[in-house]
Each structure stands twice: as structure tokens, then as C-alpha cells.
């Protein structure tokens with residue numbers, strides 16, 4: 092009898108301790124402290140930087156917006172882009188094309204970070220020549236599960252896209268309006284820095300979404316902190332604080348970065364220029380330094396560089412673009428995450444109208460979905476014969 096009492100007492104104490112720990116570790120942290128996510132401060136130790144071989148020919152003279160296409164051979168024929176050439180100045184990067192050491196145009200230094208390498212190389216090598224009409228950044232496949240169109244056809248979307256209207260409010264807009272598969276609704280996924288995310292990433296290391304969410308806080312800290320502060324908290328106390336400005340770089344356990352998914356977006360020229368060219372170089376180096384074939388063993392083992400797995404590194408960057416580009420009031424004193432989250436996820440009905448001229452839609456009963464506009468395909472995949480049957 093006494094034994095049993097003792098055991099239940101132990102159990103109660105154990106349970107209480109665990110419960111306390113969970114509550115304690117998940118306690119809200121200073122919500123209102125702005126994030127010092129104002130400048131990319133990552134510093135490479137690489138002594139050589141890639142040559143400027145990503146120039147997009149004729150861009151300087153273009154009055155059209157640039158269409159920056161990040162493609163790989165597996166994306167199939169790029170002919171579908173021809174029908175868009177009267178609307179956009181095409182800049183097509185094929186990341187896995189055979190290396191042409193003499194070419195100076197439309198080359199990327201490595202096939203790394205999915206679309207990010209082409210996007211960043213475009214920004215770096217054409218920084219001074221970004222068209223006044225802006226730039227649209229897309230993937231190379233015409234049909235993709237995440238294209239916000241009833242047939243998932245990016246040719247239809249890009250033909251309908253009203254670039255100037257899309258840029259009018261914030262100078263940046265994701266091309267997706269529907270919130271499914273995104274981190275827009277608070278129920279979509281736990282906060283990136285939460286215990287739940289860390290546990291999910293540990294239990295399912297093959298789940299790129301969980302793993303990249305778990306890796307995001309340290310990656311952002313490395314990118315915006317730039318001094319190895321990935322493991323340090325609110326590190327305003329060190330010497331670099333004055334150059335960094337007020338605020339913290341590391342996401343807290345309850346801070347969620349909300350954003351539309353899938354890294355296709357449109358940006359205004361002055362939003363590109365709100366970042367220095369060196370920042371885009373630093374961001375690309377973070378990716379390159381973290382790749383397994385960089386030959387820089389010491390570097391790629393450091394926690395400061397991009398995760399080696401492209402599904403993880405690429406997905407982390409897909410949650411960074413809007414932070415780089417959205418025009419935020421008072422951005423120089425730091426990023427107000429709650430405000431940024433609201434800006435990152437406009438209502439679907441407003442988005443369809445502004446971007447694609449699909450106005451007065453019926454059946455928009457939730458902020459993130461309008462009936463009949465877009466449906467997430469099963470398993471995030473289109474049937475293999477989709478292109479053949481829809482051409």
C-alpha cells in the first residue's frame with residue numbers, strides 16, 4: 092500500500108515537472124521587441140567570389156518588367172515562355188546546364204538552393220539594370236501544383252498578371268493568392284522556433300518542411316546577425332550592436348514567420364534597391380558556403396552556413412524573400428513581425444482581383460480561399476500526363 096502511494100506520488104511529481112517544463116519553455120517571449128532583420132550581415136570566409144556571368148542581355152534597355160525564370164532541364168521545354176516575350180523581358184537561367192566557361196550570360200555559379208541561386212545571381216549581376224517596371228521571379232515549369240490557377244498553368248497566370256497593380260501597395264507580392272500549403276493561417280503549422288517543430292523535425296528527419304522550419308531560426312540569426320550569433324539570444328550587448336541596430340535576430344519559441352509559399356513573386360525596382368548588392372552576394376555565399384562541393388570543409392561544418400540539403404536550404408530562403416522586399420514603415424529600427432505577417436498574407440479575394448483581374452469572386456468564405464479558383468492537388472503533385480493533356 093505504502094509502496095503504491097509512493098509510486099503515485101513520484102508519478103505526480105514527474106508529471107508536474109514535465110508539465111511545468113513544457114509551459115515554461117513555451118512561455119511567450121517579449122512579443123513587441125522588433126527583429127533586427129534589416130541587413131544581411133553574413134560574412135563569407137571564401138576568398139574567391141563567383142564571376143559575374145549571370146548578366147541578362149538587353150535588360151538595361153528594357154521598358155518591360157523582367158521575367159526571371161529559374162529552370163532545370165527536368166522542367167521541360169521552355170517554349171511556353173515565348174508567348175510571354177511581348178509582356179516581359181525574359182531572363183532564363185538553367186541551373187543544371189553544362190558548364191560553359193566562356194559564357195558570360197545567364198549562367199549560375201552552382202545548382203544550389205533550388206530557385207534561389209538563379210534569383211540571387213540575377214539580382215547580383217544585373218543590380219544596376221533592374222527595369223523600372225520591376226521583376227517577376229518564377230520557376231521553369233509551366234505546370235506546377237502550386238500555380239494558383241485552375242489548370243495550374245503559369246502561362247495563364249503570367250499573361251494575366253498586372254505587375255503595376257501587384258506592386259502598388261507594398262512593392263512586393265507573392266504570385267499565390269490561395270493560402271493552402273502556405274504558412275499563412277495560424278493553424279497551418281506551429282511556430283518555427285517552437286518545441287513542437289523541433290520534435291517533429293527530430294522524429295521525421297525526412298520531412299523537409301519540419302526540418303527546414305526547425306532550422307529557420309538559426310539560419311535567420313546567421314544571415315541577419317552575421318557574427319555567429321545563431322546560438323546567442325537578443326545579442327544587442329556585443330560590439331556589433333551599434334551597426335545592427337536595436338532588436339533581436341533569433342526567433343522565439345512562439346514567434347511564427349507567416350508567409351505565402353512557393354517562392355514565385357513580383358518585386359519593384361526600389362524594393363530590390365533597398366538592399367545593397369553586397370547583401371545579395373552575402374546571401375548567395377551563405378548558400379554556396381554550405382554546399383557539399385564547395386571544398387571548404389571547415390566552413391560547411393560551421394553552423395553558420397546554409398544547411399547542405401537543398402530542400403531545407405531552399406525552403407528557408409522561400410520564407411525570406413518577403414522580409415527582404417516588403418516595404419515596411421520604420422524598417423530601419425527593426426522588423427515588427429506581427430505587422431509583417433499580416434502584410435505577407437493578403438486576403439485571397441483581394442489578391443485575385445489585384446493581380447489577375449479576377450474580381451467580385453463569389454464563395455470567398457475564408458480569408459485564404461475562393462471557391463473554384465484553386466484546389467490543392469492530392470499529394471502536392473500533378474498527374475504525370477498533365478502537361479501532355481493540357482498543352
Ligand SMILES: *[C@@H]1O[C@H](CO)[C@@H](O)[C@H](O)[C@H]1NC(C)=O
Pocket residue numbers: 253255256259448
Ligand atoms: C492594372 O491595374 C491598374 C490599376 O491598378 C489599371 O489602371 C490598369 O489598367 C491595369 N492594367 C491592365 C492591363 O489591366
